[in-house]
Amino acid sequence: MQKFFEFINQLDRRIIFIFVALAIILPLLFPLNIKFTVTEPVRGFYEAIDKVPNGSKVLFACDFEPGSLPELYPMTYAALEQMLKKDLKIIALSLWPAGPPLVEKALTDMAQNEFKRKYGVDYVNLGFKEGREVVMVSMGSSIPNTFPQDYRGTKVSQIPIMQGVNNFKDVKLIVNISAGYPGTKEWVQQVQARYNIGLVSGCTAVSAPEYYPYYQSKQLLGLLGGMKGAAEYEILVNRIGLGRRGMDAQSMAHVIIFLFILLGNLAYFSLKKKGT
């Protein structure tokens, strides 16, 4: 046993890497389909969108980059599905430089190809604007002045969906998908508190604990935390995406980490006891 713990104590990190890789790869190749239920913050996200009257305009702020796609793309697609089913008019934008092409692809896949909606009439991608929270405040004064043209270079005055949209008062809800700064925290601080508008957030799991106070204080009406949040949300919108498909791998990976923490501690205390 002593030798085993010594071996564990000096384990090459690459052996840990192999176990982590296997914990992810095997469940993806051989799914276990472990069932799970929907938690309250996720239900809040779904219900907030559900309560928006059909045909209303919503702001879809996709503040992310490729680095967090596996967590945020599934919820982006699921949110688009729910919004498009309700015939909501989507005004999308991104405050992260690498966001607009990702938003464009999601909109093309969902709005154009799956739901056969018309660009400029049912949805628009305003693209990117530098300035983080300053852009948010600027949009509070005038969205067309902040975004004079969309991602494709068309003047917003010539885009039908943007007619009558001047500031946040002209949209019913803000749906934010956030990878960090700028993101949900800034939308809460600069927009929700200032303009008293409904806000829901889908965020990376790293940021989720930080946003729980906002959810409890009702500054956020709903919260999707990471891929698990996306998976629960996919259940509600009846969609099978990467969120649900990835849950078995997520479970196994967490079990592996837990076992490594346990082993590490057993080895540490066992060797400490023996004074090694």
Add this chain to the structure above:
Amino acid sequence: MSYEILGVWVAAFFTLCIFSFLYRDNFFYKLAEHIFVGISAGYGVALQIENVLKPNLFKPLFQEGKMLLIIPFILSALLFSRLYSKISWLSRWALALLIGIFSGAAIIGFASGDLILQINANLLPLKTNSFLTTFNNFILTFGLITCLLYFFFSKEHKGGFGFVTKLGIYFLMISFGASFGYTVMSRMSLLIGRVYFIFGQWLGIIQ
């Protein structure tokens, strides 16, 4: 071979290049790293020009004649004085505008969005009809107060005060533990995404 399939192969090559770092630092990783920095720098500037500078500065200033925009134009030009040490102090004028606005935004945002509303949200009734709600409200109130007392460094943390602040540390540890759990979740999800790309989009083993 279509551009789409070629794209998947290129993406797979770079994915494996980056993953090769797990074994040890090597030429393929370095190559991918440098290409990544180059591509992202070029991407960033092209996007800033196309999505920000053209629609918000060049078009309105030079085509629509909105002359007031000469001010940000000059301030932007001053930024480049940083490249010449003798006049680099001029760039401070542009920086000062940004620092001032972001400081103002921080004050307003943190005061109205965080401070007041978060304190308000924690003013919870300690006597309700439900035992669980009362219990939770008590823990929340007690936990918040002890944590805030822990952040108070003007008084030495010993005696009765030290005991209370120690309880504050315990709440903070629970908070950090939860954050760590969620961080693990986040990182694993990112790996799931890449594995899904390799075995799904590239090799076609997973549907």
Add this chain to the structure above:
Amino acid sequence: MRKEVPLIITFLAGAFFIADYFIPHTGFSDLAAKINGWAIIVLAASYILGVLNILRINYGRVAKREKDWILKLILVLCMFFMLGAGIFGGITEGTLFDWFFVNTFTPMQATMFALLAFYIASAAFRAFRVRTVQAALLAITAVLVMIGRVPIGETIWKSFPDFTEWIMNVPQLAGKRAILIGAALGAIATGLKVITGLERTYMGQD
């Protein structure tokens, strides 16, 4: 001129931003919006400065044939290629610029972040030692959240997700809210110090 003007600009910009929150006058808001628009432009322009800096640093290394100079050259060429593709060919879907974004930038950034999964596992194994009460609380909460938030936790114990939600909504939240309030006070104090000129390290050395 070197210090006074930036201090005045900082004060005016910051004070104006704050005043805009309290003064619901259309003319005032319009002016504030204009100034915000200027900040957006200056920030975007700073990216060009960043690229010039990359160019300056790497040009020197390539010219002197320093170690890995070929890689530095590749970096600069990739930068110019992407810049040219975006400016001359457009940035929207279906362009060369977009193809390179999707097939090079996206997989590389996503994989770099994915690497962290391996290192966090290794770090958890080596650093998570339950030596004190605080460390025990941290480790136990981490494990409960890790297992309770994934489907396997629900299989082990049906109420695990509810219990995890309770941790997140009650004890975890107390700590996070305290940090939030502390950080808010800190940010407000720092903001005021900057606007009033008490904090001026952002101006650097003369």
